[in-house]
Amino acid sequence: MSRHNLVETLMGAVVLVAAGGFLAFAYKNTELRSIGGYELNARFDRVDGLPVGADVRISGIKVGTVVSQRLDTNTYQAVVGMSIEKSVKLPEDSMAKIASSGLLGGNYLALSPGASDDMLKPGEEITETQGSVDLLTLLSKFASGSGSSSSDHKASSDHKE
Secondary structure: OHHHHHHHHHHHHHHHHHHHHHHHHHHHHHHOOOOOOOEEEEEOOOOOOOOOOOEEEEOOOOEEEEEEEEOOOOOEEEEEEEEOOOOOOOEOEEEEEEEEEEOOOOOOEEEEEOOOOOEEEOOEOOOEEEOOOOHHHHHHHHHHOOOHHHHHHHHHHHHHO
16 A cells, blocks of 8 residues: 555655746746836826736837826825836826727737837836727627617708708
């Protein structure tokens, strides 16, 4: 019976070592590590589907990570904090928008650098933003036909009379 327990113990140890190796490999290759750099903020009306840890990208290249989200109780806007690589300097008139990786993919923060000669400093805020699009609302409007159509135009012209 002790030989049976020894085999089970060894097999359990092999499984644990293999699981640890897999986790280390996944951590290294999925780039879940935070990027050391400087922090910027941006305010959005909606941040649906943008988790802490999401990518911050410029031209599709990861240059940072979303590090925090909070609600400004005065304006009721979502304030998103992001860490940007030190080598990436963003002009003051840059834009941030929440984009989707695809129909079933997750969301990420897409930055579009502006043309200003003045650069954002650590802790400053990107003022030009576009929040996430609620796909369910868009689909329900499309399905019910309540998007802008000729019937909407007719209803508005009838109202003028």
